[in-house]
Amino acid sequence: MRTGDKGRARRVALVSLDGVGKTYRGRGGAWEAVRDFTLDLAEGEFFCLLGTSGCGKTTVLNMVAGFEPPTAGRILLDGREVKGPGADRGVVFQGHDSLYDWLSALDNVAFGPRLRGMGRRARRAHAQRFLELVGLAGQGGKHPSELSGGMKQRIQIARALANDPRILLMDEPFGALDALTRATLQGELSRIWAGTGKTVLFITHDIEEACALATRIGVMTRGPGGTLKAVLPVDLPFPRERTSDAFMAVFRRVHALIHEEMARP
Numbered sequence: 361m362r363t364g365d366k367g368r369a370r371r372v373a374l375v376s377l378d379g380v381g382k383t384y385r386g387r388g389g390a391w392e393a394v395r396d397f398t399l400d401l402a403e404g405e406f407f408c409l410l411g412t413s414g415c416g417k418t419t420v421l422n423m424v425a426g427f428e429p430p431t432a433g434r435i436l437l438d439g440r441e442v443k444g445p446g447a448d449r450g451v452v453f454q455g456h457d458s459l460y461d462w463l464s465a466l467d468n469v470a471f472g473p474r475l476r477g478m479g480r481r482a483r484r485a486h487a488q489r490f491l492e493l494v495g496l497a498g499q500g501g502k503h504p505s506e507l508s509g510g511m512k513q514r515i516q517i518a519r520a521l522a523n524d525p526r527i528l529l530m531d532e533p534f535g536a537l538d539a540l541t542r543a544t545l546q547g548e549l550s551r552i553w554a555g556t557g558k559t560v561l562f563i564t565h566d567i568e569e570a571c572a573l574a575t576r577i578g579v580m581t582r583g584p585g586g587t588l589k590a591v592l593p594v595d596l597p598f599p600r601e602r603t604s605d606a607f608m609a610v611f612r613r614v615h616a617l618i619h620e621e622m623a624r625p
């Protein structure tokens with residue numbers, strides 16, 4: 361927190377996207393995926409980005425991750441321009457191909473700390489703590505191929521958190537899971553978020569998932585040139601009661617915004 365000009369407390373953005381655009385250029389010509397995208401993410405918030413397929417959600421996340429440079433505007437993290445990937449951003453994808461199958465679950469989680477030079481005993485204890493946090497205590501000796509889809513996603517989350525990132529970037533992390541596992545992991549992620557105070561940027565197609573997890577929901581316009589159409593604060597207590605009138609009211613507002621985009625000629 362910083363004090364504003366008139367003595368009022370003002371929230372300082374952890375991440376700022378300022379007029380960000382992305383035009384891909386390839387053999388098929390130019391494709392404007394994202395246009396004039398402006399958003400501030402405050403420390404500790406859980407921001408869900410929703411939109412129709414192909415509107416540019418992943419492109420936005422990849423630019424914040426530093427995997428893709430913007431072709432317009434700029435992205436700041438802690439006041440410094442993002443120029444590439446860094447350990448200050450932990451990324452969790454939908455699939456789990458990014459896990460190293462030749463390493464145990466524990467060693468996957470310990471991988472980042474190892475790269476940073478943490479000693480063997482310390483990093484194993486560190487990784488163990490994060491396996492416990494995601495409910496996988498006692499499973500650290502198994503390899504990814506011996507674990508279920510939900511367990512692999514838990515390892516991805518533990519691995520990202522073990523690097524103590526400033527922000528977690530999650531691209532449809534539960535998209536490939538069955539409905540029950542998905543609901544369980546949503547609950548666990550929400551608990552972990554509340555316990556760690558991490559800032560999260562979370563991409564999903566699923567309106568209910570966004571309403572269950574987010575402190576704010578951003579809805580994008582349909583592409584090409586997808587941009588932020590609306591941002592809604594979700595001021596409901598956690599854990600969210602999905603059948604409550606207040607929850608359903610938020611769900612209906614988001615649903616209407618997305619369907620407006622789908623119906624747009």
Ligand SMILES: Nc1ncnc2c1ncn2[C@@H]1O[C@H](COP(=O)(O)OP(=O)(O)OP(=O)(O)O)[C@@H](O)[C@H]1O
Pocket residue numbers: 384385386391392393411412413414415416417418419420565583
């Ligand atoms: N490397 C690339 N080269 C050219 N075009 C691309 C590239 N990556 C994405 N696009 C295009 O940019 C647009 C936005 O893609 P993006 O993956 O960001 O959308 P999305 O909202 O995440 O979609 P979905 O919800 O289906 O995953 C799409 O039209 C896509 O075809």
